[in-house]
Amino acid sequence: MANLAVDVIVGLQHGDEGKGKVTHHLLKHGGYTHCIRYNGGCNAGHTIYHEGEKFVTHHIPAGVFFGIKSIIGPGCVIDIHKFFAEIKMLKEGGIDVYNNVFIAKNAHVIQGTHAAADSGETRLGTTRTGNGPCYSAKYAREGKRASEYTILEPFLIDMYEEFYYRHPDASVLCEGAQGFALDIDWGDYPFVTSSHCTTAGAMANGFPPRSIRKVYGVAKAYETYVGSKEFQPDDKVFEKIQEIGQEFGATTGRKRQCDWVSLYDLSKATQMNGVTDLIINKLDVLHEVDSWKAYVDAGKYSLFSFRNMSEFCDYVEYYFKDMNVSFSASPHHI
Ligand code: IMP
Numbered sequence: 228m229a230n231l232a233v234d235v236i237v238g239l240q241h242g243d244e245g246k247g248k249v250t251h252h253l254l255k256h257g258g259y260t261h262c263i264r265y266n267g268g269c270n271a272g273h274t275i276y277h278e279g280e281k282f283v284t285h286h287i288p289a290g291v292f293f294g295i296k297s298i299i300g301p302g303c304v305i306d307i308h309k310f311f312a313e314i315k316m317l318k319e320g321g322i323d324v325y326n327n328v329f330i331a332k333n334a335h336v337i338q339g340t341h342a343a344a345d346s347g348e349t350r351l352g353t354t355r356t357g358n359g360p361c362y363s364a365k366y367a368r369e370g371k372r373a374s375e376y377t378i379l380e381p382f383l384i385d386m387y388e389e390f391y392y393r394h395p396d397a398s399v400l401c402e403g404a405q406g407f408a409l410d411i412d413w414g415d416y417p418f419v420t421s422s423h424c425t426t427a428g429a430m431a432n433g434f435p436p437r438s439i440r441k442v443y444g445v446a447k448a449y450e451t452y453v454g455s456k457e458f459q460p461d462d463k464v465f466e467k468i469q470e471i472g473q474e475f476g477a478t479t480g481r482k483r484q485c486d487w488v489s490l491y492d493l494s495k496a497t498q499m500n501g502v503t504d505l506i507i508n509k510l511d512v513l514h515e516v517d518s519w520k521a522y523v524d525a526g527k528y529s530l531f532s533f534r535n536m537s538e539f540c541d542y543v544e545y546y547f548k549d550m551n552v553s554f555s556a557s558p559h560h561i
């Protein structure tokens with residue numbers, strides 16, 4: 228009987244909440260044996276600073292930086308060419324990839340036709356990585372799994388054998404991509420991605436609900452969104468936030484539209500993901516801009532202002548008082 232212990236990192240907004248940094252911290256201190264990416268593909272970009280060097284990974288989970296077995300899970304889609312480019316980049320950076328990078332046999336592979344269908348100006352402002360068409364093919368039962376590619380053979384892993392035979396006492400960190408507001412079911416459809424960016428999405432990679440120990444929900448003190456819908460209100464303050472917070476996409480280099488945080492949406496994401504630990508990033512950006520605001524109700528009607536960081540933080544804690552979460556805040560530059 229497996230005795231798995233699983234912690235999940237989940238984005239609570241539109242992606243880019245700083246999950247990579249939290250992942251990095253937990254991997255360093257959490258005693259994990261495995262790290263799994265549980266959704267998405269190369270639409271995600273995790274920026275990781277490791278031993279003074281900057282790495283941007285799209286596919287490969289951050290466990291690889293710590294000599295921890297890192298698996299691209301069955302909930303993911305893979306661009307083979309980009310996967311090997313990433314392997315090369317990590318190898319050149321002195322990271323041991325051959326013993327630590329794996330791909331679940333039943334993950335899906337992005338085809339040339341998927342990438343082509345997702346190129347140019349897309350309706351939703353996608354990352355143009357073939358992500359959506361690949362998931363479409365998967366659900367149409369026309370996709371191709373990683374196990375069909377001999378070139379991937381050295382990396383393939385069977386999740387059942389790994390976690391229920393070989394390592395039934397594994398301690399696993401599940402690393403999510405994107406966030407709740409981009410989730411295929413719970414996001415602002417159709418302005419969403421094609422995968423499940425939730426704790427439930429992590430479980431769908433082969434982990435039973437009772438294996439969950441902690442769910443780390445990651446948010447920013449303000450919101451950002453990349454895509455084609457109108458998101459940023461007409462206020463110069465957001466240009467400042469964008470600049471100070473360096474709000475440009477790690478994958479596409481696009482400017483991220485900004486808005487104040489919605490505490491209503493954040494509490495929805497917190498509850499539906501079963502968050503146990505809520506992490507709010509980039510408070511220092513608002514501190515530098517010296518402006519503290521939050522939407523406190525559904526929709527964008529009730530905007531509260533706060534005089535300073537401590538008033539803002541006190542209010543957020545008060546807002547979440549019945550949700551049984553522990554709080555931590557972290558600045559941009561650590
Ligand atoms: P797709 O995932 O490339 O199909 O894009 C769908 C929507 O999700 C677009 O609005 C993208 O900008 C957004 N998106 C996808 N991946 C990320 C991410 O890692 N961070 C932020 N937005 C993302």
Ligand code: MG
Nearest residue numbers: 243271272477
């Ligand atoms: Mg990102």
